[in-house]
Amino acid sequence: MFKQLRNRFLVLNLVIISIMMIISFTSIYLITYKNVRNDISMEMSKVSDFNKKPDNILKEQHNLDSNNKKEEHRGERSISFTLIIDNNKKIINSFSIFDMDEKFYESAKDKALSENSSNGRFKLEDTYWEFVIKESPEDLGYKMVFLDVTSRYSYLTNLIYTFSAVALVTLIAIYFISRFFANKSIKPIKETFDRQKQFVADASHELKTPLAVINTNADVLLSNSEDTIINQSKWIYFIKSEVERMTKLTNDLLYLAKADNSDMKLISTDFDLSETIENVILTMEASIFENNMVLDYNIEPNVISHGNSEQIKQVVMILLDNALKYTNPEGKISLSFKKYNNKAILKISNTGKGISEEHLDKIFDRFYCVDKSRSKNSGGYGLGLSIAKAIVEQHNGKISVKSSLNENTTFTVELPRVGNK
Known part of the structure; x- marks a missing residue:
């Protein structure tokens, strides 16, 4: 019974802690995900925010490329490139600080166009890219801006793995800690329960003997019902003696029962x-x-x-x-x-x-x-x-x-x- 009580306590404790951990980790992940998405949106906005004149496009792209070089030197690698396509979906210009062949540009363009959306994300050569498609100024066709977001999404993936590992280790540790404290908590209850069982068994045994004596002496009296009380007085004295012993026992038991009750008040x-x-x-x-x-x-x-x-x-x-x-x-x-x-x-x-x-x-x-x-x-x-x-x-x-x-x-x-x- 106490083993089942301990196991229920452990399961309940682990379920409550698991729910709390899931809520906490989910909240942290959602906040982090939102921050990552805001960061990506801001950078995409910077990359795609060009002036409408073609000569300014090169200037703005040059500034962005310079910023990317600075971020790369700080260890914050941010790769982006821009494609200008005509109305027939052919590339007419490209801007990037990295050397990329035409085949890569074509693959990126095709991937983006296959999404049938003005923005989205796709995977190309083990790299994740965010893209935005906008109409190019002065009817030059369309402007396609691409941003490498692999590191950002890898960070989110690693965060999930970290949370899972931490949760697993924490639950294992909490299981053994909870088991230790559950055993310590249940031990006095078990001891009290065992003492109570022993107490009831002992009290029953102690009451059984005088009751048997009283019953036997009563049978003797009944078997000699025609005799006088004086002649049968010794049996009556035996009964009285056992009654007095039982009275003392019950009084002692009642006192101990009251003593166990913390509400017992003394006249002091x-x-x-x-x-x-x-x-x-x-x-x-x-x-x-x-x-x-x-x-x-x-x-x-x-x-x-x-x-x-x-x-x-x-x-x-x-x-x-x-x-x-x-x-x-x-x-x-x-x-x-x-x-x-x-x-x-x-x-x-x-x-x-x-x-x-x-x-x-x-x-x-x-x-x-x-x-x-x-x-x-x-x-x-x-x-x-x-x-x-x-x-x-x-x-x-x-x-x-x-x-x-x-x-x-x-x-x-x-x-x-x-x-x-």
Whole structure:
């Protein structure tokens, strides 16, 4: 699907660019062609603009020939000649600075007359000539003026070849450039789509288990419909427990869905972040000591931050609960909180197995569990760290993790703080 999307993008991009290039090159060619035609018309006008008296014809032709010699010396070769023919189409005079035999003049005259027009263009001996036929003054017959336009039309032909070559090279270059950027543009979309598919699959799988448990316990209750509620209470408690787990899961899923929506608005105020962390520790301290673990904490007081204190409290609870789950028996949990420049930095560490390098990059992914069996036993779904990351990012902060195998794991949260003291 994404390959087809990329190919459509490439085709559309190339079609648009091709149309733009055709319009641009055609405009340039037409403007150039018009300029060339104007130049030819002006020169033909100069060559053909003679006085009516025969003696002035020679004088004017001499002046034109002198100009042609000057242009030839400058590298702008402009060849022209004039034929005077009588009413019987026979040549009676010719003017040219170049030596041309009578046979050439006859061929040029015949070519021009065969066009049946007073002006036009023909090819003779690999050379293109423009001609104009006018009535000669004082009833001398007709005056035929010829101008070599080969270089001008060769220029137009070369312009077409140049445009074609440039267009081909440009389209090839644009194809590879567009393909590169198309792949880069589609990659995050594909990753998001794959994560969404995985998210739906994982959510369906997580919901499937409690639903199966509820259904089974409901069948047991129905099979003992004549028994009292007290005797069947354990099945009801099982159902209630699974309902609570499903409620927590759906609430977490709804929160993550809202977090993905950039329009989600927080109720933010300035609050004492140090006090918020202390309150969480007070609620978690008993659970930590019950599991024969050591809690060591150092909190710098009066650190003010801006945001939602309840959500930040949830982040601290998630991280402490995560540390509690994965700390080794009689292990140690350490918490430090201090300000550094314009940031408030919270670090929560725990001793234990640690997290291998292959899992560190995925630890904040939804439904991702390093130890799945342990997560199931503790009632987790692998959404806690995802929620913590979403909350921290909503508060313009950062969360990261470092771990050493069989030693410790440290989560670091950086949040912006208020005040300079």
